[in-house]
Amino acid sequence: MQLDHLPLNQIALIRAIDWESLPDQEGHRLRALGFETGVTIEVLHKGILMWRDPLAVRVGRMTVALRTKVAAAIDCELSA
Amino acid sequence: MTQLPPLVALVGNPNAGKSALFNALTGARQKIANYPGVTVERKSGRASFADGRPVEMIDLPGAYSLDPDSLDEAVTRDVVLGNLSGHRRPDALLIVLDAGNLDNHLRFALELIAQGLPTVVALNMVDLAERDGLRLDAQALARALGVPVIETVAVRRRGLEPLMTALDGALKNPVASIEPVATSFGAQNQRARDIARSAIISEAAGRQWTRRLDAVLLHPVGGVVILLGLLFLMFQAVYGWSEAPIGWIESGFALLSDGIKNVLPNGYLRSFLTDGVIAGVGSVIVFLPQILILFLFILVLEASGYMTRAAFVMDRMMAAVGLSGHSFIPLLSSFACAIPGIMATRTIMDQKERLATILIAPLMTCSARLPVYTVIIGAFIPASSVGPGIGLQGLVLFGLYIAGILGAMLAAAVIQRFVTQSRTSSFLIEMPRYQWPRPRDIAINLWQRAWVFLRRAGTIIFAATIILWALLSFPKAPDGSNVSQVEYSVAGRIADGLEPIVRPIGFNHDIALALIPAMAAREVAVSALATVYAIDAADEDAAATSLGPKLSADWSLATALAFLAWFVFAPQCISTIAVTRRETNGWKWPIFMVSYLFALAYAAAGITYWTARSFGL
Numbered sequence: 001m002q003l004d005h006l007p008l009n010q011i012a013l014i015r016a017i018d019w020e021s022l023p024d025q026e027g028h029r030l031r032a033l034g035f036e037t038g039v040t041i042e043v044l045h046k047g048i049l050m051w052r053d054p055l056a057v058r059v060g061r062m063t064v065a066l067r068t069k070v071a072a073a074i075d076c077e078l079s080a
Numbered sequence: 081m082t083q084l085p086p087l088v089a090l091v092g093n094p095n096a097g098k099s100a101l102f103n104a105l106t107g108a109r110q111k112i113a114n115y116p117g118v119t120v121e122r123k124s125g126r127a128s129f130a131d132g133r134p135v136e137m138i139d140l141p142g143a144y145s146l147d148p149d150s151l152d153e154a155v156t157r158d159v160v161l162g163n164l165s166g167h168r169r170p171d172a173l174l175i176v177l178d179a180g181n182l183d184n185h186l187r188f189a190l191e192l193i194a195q196g197l198p199t200v201v202a203l204n205m206v207d208l209a210e211r212d213g214l215r216l217d218a219q220a221l222a223r224a225l226g227v228p229v230i231e232t233v234a235v236r237r238r239g240l241e242p243l244m245t246a247l248d249g250a251l252k253n254p255v256a257s258i259e260p261v262a263t264s265f266g267a268q269n270q271r272a273r274d275i276a277r278s279a280i281i282s283e284a285a286g287r288q289w290t291r292r293l294d295a296v297l298l299h300p301v302g303g304v305v306i307l308l309g310l311l312f313l314m315f316q317a318v319y320g321w322s323e324a325p326i327g328w329i330e331s332g333f334a335l336l337s338d339g340i341k342n343v344l345p346n347g348y349l350r351s352f353l354t355d356g357v358i359a360g361v362g363s364v365i366v367f368l369p370q371i372l373i374l375f376l377f378i379l380v381l382e383a384s385g386y387m388t389r390a391a392f393v394m395d396r397m398m399a400a401v402g403l404s405g406h407s408f409i410p411l412l413s414s415f416a417c418a419i420p421g422i423m424a425t426r427t428i429m430d431q432k433e434r435l436a437t438i439l440i441a442p443l444m445t446c447s448a449r450l451p452v453y454t455v456i457i458g459a460f461i462p463a464s465s466v467g468p469g470i471g472l473q474g475l476v477l478f479g480l481y482i483a484g485i486l487g488a489m490l491a492a493a494v495i496q497r498f499v500t501q502s503r504t505s506s507f508l509i510e511m512p513r514y515q516w517p518r519p520r521d522i523a524i525n526l527w528q529r530a531w532v533f534l535r536r537a538g539t540i541i542f543a544a545t546i547i548l549w550a551l552l553s554f555p556k557a558p559d560g561s562n563v564s565q566v567e568y569s570v571a572g573r574i575a576d577g578l579e580p581i582v583r584p585i586g587f588n589h590d591i592a593l594a595l596i597p598a599m600a601a602r603e604v605a606v607s608a609l610a611t612v613y614a615i616d617a618a619d620e621d622a623a624a625t626s627l628g629p630k631l632s633a634d635w636s637l638a639t640a641l642a643f644l645a646w647f648v649f650a651p652q653c654i655s656t657i658a659v660t661r662r663e664t665n666g667w668k669w670p671i672f673m674v675s676y677l678f679a680l681a682y683a684a685a686g687i688t689y690w691t692a693r694s695f696g697l
Contacts, residue, residue, distance in 0.1 A: 023504075023506070025149060025429050025430070025506070026429075026506050026508055028147070028149060029144070029149050029429060029508050030508065031265050031266075031269070032144035032145045032149070032187075032188075032265075033144065033184065033508070033510060034183065034184040034187070034269065036266060036269045036270070039273075044291065044294065045294060045295075045298040045392075046300070047300070047392070047393075047395065047396055048300050048301070048303055048304050048393055048396060049300055049301065049304065049396075051396040052300070053395075053396055054392060054395050054396070054405070054507050056294065056298060056392060056511060059184070060181075060183040060184050060273075061180060061181050061182070061183055061184065061214075062181050062183075062184040062510060063290070063294075063510070063511040064508070064509070064510055064511065065388070065391070065392045065395070065405070065507065065508070065509050065510075065511055066507065066508050067395070067506065067507050067508075070506070070508065
């Protein structure tokens with residue numbers, strides 16, 4: 001399931017990240033912020049009003065805000 | 081031969097509490113300058129070892145890696161690697177780690193340790209980590225990293241002594257780094273997580289406070305209402321809280337002026353001191369309280385961790401004009417002053433977005449415009465109430481801020497579409513935990529801002545005031561002439577030349593006169609008007625009354641409104657143009673910026689004037 005489709009407050013694992021689809025800079029910053037295969041992730045908040053974009057996600061112990069377009073490149077699976 | 085004290089660089093991720101630790105170690109003994117060749121702010125200060133030997137500390141910009149995404153990060157890399165010409169390489173690194181974010185912050189620490197400089201790690205904010213149910217084993221971490229690890233709580237000054245002792249030891253007995261230079265980012269991330277796991281003694285589901293607050297502050301509807309409310313409160317406070325201190329400053333200058341009049345005989349020296357120096361510089365210093373209140377709000381929002389939430393809330397709206405939440409923080413800083421605002425754009429990754437943000441930053445109503453707005457609003461808008469706690473004057477001020485914001489949004493949309501031709505923007509940012517802002521850190525910062533403002537008042541504004549006084553005082557109008565002194569002076573004649581150009585937008589001779597020195601700094605427009613009226617005053621009593629009533633007697637309301645509209649858009653301040661040139665490496669963009677802003681200002685003033693006239697104002 002892509003990160004932008006993950007329901008709120010459901011803990012998941014990053015299965016794969018499609019680095020190719022991301023602009024170099026965003027991929028680089030995503031890595032620097034700790035996005036890697038196997039890391040736990042959770043969507044905490046969705047953006048304002050009708051847009052529900054960007055997302056605030058917990059990755060490891062850190063909270064990161066990112067746009068749904070970038071989130072779509074991150075493949076996750078709900079952990080049991 | 082004297083030996084330079086050792087140089088220790090504080091380095092770490094943004095939000096690791098680096099600046100708080102730096103403040104705790106160096107106290108108020110700090111120097112702010114720029115790194116050689118770049119405009120990134122360099123904060124340095126002195127600390128001392130237990131036996132009193134001094135050590136120089138620098139606070140490097142926060143970074144996520146030595147492979148930079150932004151100008152700030154590039155400076156950090158260059159200093160750490162010793163590649164910045166004209167800047168010595170640090171003798172040791174003090175890596176600041178957020179204890180509560182160990183798994184994410186450790187990768188950068190590994191990269192830094194691998195550089196082989198003497199290194200000490202400050203495991204900072206351990207109290208917050210414990211509050212969140214996380215207990216760490218600093219000894220295990222030190223063994224895994226091969227460098228000393230000291231637990232600190234910078235804001236409570238905990239762990240500072242052991243930290244300095246460890247630094248002293250690392251400098252005296254450098255040990256070879258056991259950390260291999262990583263093969264890949266991914267491998268380093270993996271190793272960081274393994275080390276973090278081994279150092280964690282126990283953990284609980286954490287960040288309860290931050291999550292609870294975020295549920296409210298990032299609420300899809302409530303979050304927007306709260307942000308708007310905060311901004312409104314901020315602008316009301318700028319007006320409401322500053323009244324009393326402004327009164328004290330005004331009476332102080334009045335006393336000083338009277339004192340001089342009692343001591344000195346009537347003549348050039350007395351006119352120079354009272355009409356020139358005191359009327360000019362005094363009328364600007366009076367705005368120090370408002371500027372400090374504005375900076376206070378911005379610093380508190382920044383230190384509490386709310387600023388990135390505001391960026392989150394604003395991101396989608398900024399995206400509509402081709403920007404992102406990243407631009408929101410520099411633009412909000414520009415409400416205090418466009419110069420730190422423009423410098424703050426360095427954290428924006430996307431270069432086109434950065435350029436667009438720089439170009440619209442001067443449209444945010446900076447504090448230098450407040451003096452102008454305050455005088456005009458005070459003179460022309462009645463101090464009536466339009467609702468509980470909401471004054472009409474405050475409302476008009478709010479409207480001027482909104483006009484600037486709307487102008488900026490419009491300009492951003494046009495610039496991103498036609499000038500930079502950017503198709504996308506991006507938003508990717510760490511959201512730190514909430515924290516109580518520490519009064520001491522806020523106070524140090526406020527003091528630095530106040531000092532910068534006073535230095536400007538003492539130099540640029542002082543010089544502009546003196547030159548203007550001279551231009552207004554000479555040549556002397558002959559006795560019994562029916563031409564006033566201002567009309568007769570050099571300045572009056574220059575303004576004569578400018579007047580036909582600004583007459584169509586409702587500006588009179590005095591305004592034409594004030595616009596020239598206002599190029600140096602916007603707030604000089606006020607002191608220029610004050611000087612004009614002080615010199616032109618028929619007698620002492622008239623000169624003693626304040627500027628407001630004189631303006632309301634002399635100007636039509638339409639002219640006053642046009643003058644306000646002009647200042648919403650005019651680029652005016654030379655420092656902003658200079659910093660834009662430095663940040664964009666050339667004259668192309670500053671020239672573009674000045675041209676489009678002058679065109680906007682002229683059009684806005686003209687439209688305002690003729691609309692107001694058609695309503696009979």
